Amino acid sequence: MSSFWTNVLQLLRFFLSSITGLIIMITKPVTYLYNKPLKFSYLSLILVITFLLYKTLMQMLGINSAVVI
Structure with missing residues (x-):
């Protein structure tokens, strides 16, 4: 055992x-x-814009996801 x-x-x-x-x-x-702040800032900006667009469309269309983030 x-x-x-x-x-x-x-x-x-x-x-x-x-x-x-x-x-x-x-x-x-x-x-x-x-180590490359310019690329990091571009990537951060793209991620923030994508997240805000996603949340805005979810609210505008009235889609409620079952998973709460």
């Missing part, structure tokens, strides 16, 4: 290290944008 719990702990460690690696790989390109 102890080998079962050993395997469970190994699987848990593998899962945590996989998720950590995934998060690092996903956020790495974003960290490069901090």
Whole structure:
């Protein structure tokens, strides 16, 4: 029975290290944008405009999403 719990702990460690690696790989390109403020500001502006357009259209059309963000 102890080998079962050993395997469970190994699987848990593998899962945590996989998720950590995934998060690092996903956020790495974003960290490069901090070194280039002009590109970062353009990307931020585009994201803000897209979000505001989405929220405005949702309110204008009266669409209620089931998921509250």
